[in-house]
Amino acid sequence: MIKNTYNWGIIGLGNIAHLFAQGLKHVPQARLCAVASRSMEKAKKFAMKYDVPHYYGSYEEILDNAELDIVYVATPHHLHHRVSLMCMQKHISVLCEKPVAMNRRQAEEMVKAAETYHVFFMEALWSRFLPHIRKVKDFVDNGTVSDIRLLEADFGFRAPFDPQKRIFNNQLGGGSLLDVGIYPVFLSYLLLGVPQKIEAEANIGKTNVDEICSMNMSYASGAMATLLSSITCKTKTQAMIYGSNARLEIESPWYAPSHLTLRKYEDNDDEEFRFNYDNIGNGYTFEIVEVMRSMERTQQQSSLWSWQDSLELMGILDKIREACGIHYDIK
Numbered sequence: 597m598i599k600n601t602y603n604w605g606i607i608g609l610g611n612i613a614h615l616f617a618q619g620l621k622h623v624p625q626a627r628l629c630a631v632a633s634r635s636m637e638k639a640k641k642f643a644m645k646y647d648v649p650h651y652y653g654s655y656e657e658i659l660d661n662a663e664l665d666i667v668y669v670a671t672p673h674h675l676h677h678r679v680s681l682m683c684m685q686k687h688i689s690v691l692c693e694k695p696v697a698m699n700r701r702q703a704e705e706m707v708k709a710a711e712t713y714h715v716f717f718m719e720a721l722w723s724r725f726l727p728h729i730r731k732v733k734d735f736v737d738n739g740t741v742s743d744i745r746l747l748e749a750d751f752g753f754r755a756p757f758d759p760q761k762r763i764f765n766n767q768l769g770g771g772s773l774l775d776v777g778i779y780p781v782f783l784s785y786l787l788l789g790v791p792q793k794i795e796a797e798a799n800i801g802k803t804n805v806d807e808i809c810s811m812n813m814s815y816a817s818g819a820m821a822t823l824l825s826s827i828t829c830k831t832k833t834q835a836m837i838y839g840s841n842a843r844l845e846i847e848s849p850w851y852a853p854s855h856l857t858l859r860k861y862e863d864n865d866d867e868e869f870r871f872n873y874d875n876i877g878n879g880y881t882f883e884i885v886e887v888m889r890s891m892e893r894t895q896q897q898s899s900l901w902s903w904q905d906s907l908e909l910m911g912i913l914d915k916i917r918e919a920c921g922i923h924y925d926i927k
């Protein structure tokens with residue numbers, strides 16, 4: 597139960613900022629108080645659409661709004677580190693879009709800032725808070741699916757080719773791995789931890805970003821994970837988790853499926869679990885509630901997706917990049 601009202605700000609008013617603003621509307625204790633864009637006109641238009649009292653034409657000015665409790669950073673990846681630090685240095689808590697940074701070193705600096713300035717800080721890894729992912733994690737933790745041997749997951753979509761926009765733009769942190777590959781990597785990390793060995797291959801396109809990234813992980817337990825991401829092909833976007841007693845199938849698209857199926861190897865009594873998010877808002881509402889619940893308990897981090905989780909995930913992404921030669925021209 598959340599008692600206090602939290603005043604939210606949003607920095608970077610692109611696609612995801614709109615979905616997030618819609619998600620906020622479904623949480624009665626969340627108030628969208630201020631938004632900031634590089635363009636005053638865009639900020640004003642966004643503010644009118646979502647009934648936001650304060651809007652700014654720069655990312656710096658919003659930080660002087662004394663009403664703000666927390667800012668949602670929704671810029672392209674290359675700015676996550678800089679903008680989050682700006683907020684935390686003003687003692688404003690941060691929910692930062694994924695990937696939390698461009699690399700683990702940056703993510704460590706962000707965690708350090710959260711400690712120094714005593715603010716709440718979380719990576720907006722929305723999938724972690726969705727009911728079906730929580731159910732999958734419970735099944736694995738309570739042994740319904742025991743001793744995972746193999747995990748397969750992919751996330752591929754076909755983005756229109758535009759070298760200026762963030763998906764294909766190296767300087768904005770483009771490419772499939774950091775945009776959508778992060779999700780299969782997240783799932784493997786959530787269920788299997790940090791891999792012992794990582795092999796990866798990437799198809800680097802003409803704008804010097806990975807258009808396809810294929811990853812194979814192996815773990816000390818003997819488990820293996822085979823993962824794939826793409827920005828040039830619409831792949832099945834399914835996840836399969838094979839234990840030694842049962843298999844879990846997360847329907848496509850596995851980041852927001854209508855159902856998941858548990859198939860026990862020894863009997864044919866498959867169980868289906870259905871999910872419907874419409875009654876609570878959109879998928880982003882769950883992470884918003886998690887942030888506010890954590891802040892209400894005066895926690896500086898979420899117990900479901902901690903700072904350590906973000907650091908380890910970033911570390912795995914760094915190793916994948918190293919294995920398949922994904923480089924960014926970002927200072």
Ligand SMILES: NC(=O)c1ccc[n+]([C@@H]2O[C@H](COP(=O)([O-])OP(=O)(O)OC[C@H]3O[C@@H](n4cnc5c(N)ncnc54)[C@H](OP(=O)(O)O)[C@@H]3O)[C@@H](O)[C@H]2O)c1
Nearest residue numbers: 608609610611612613633634670671672673693694695762
């Ligand atoms: N959780 C999810 O489901 C999900 C889904 C999509 C994206 N994301 C994450 O959210 C972040 C933003 O993605 P998006 O799809 O919303 O991107 P987008 O539509 O391109 O919007 C990004 C916004 O960042 C701002 N920006 C600042 N510097 C920029 C620059 N040099 N070039 C372009 N934009 C710049 C712009 O806002 P102003 O013009 O207002 O300053 C822009 O509208 C990414 O890190 C992505 O990984 C998460």
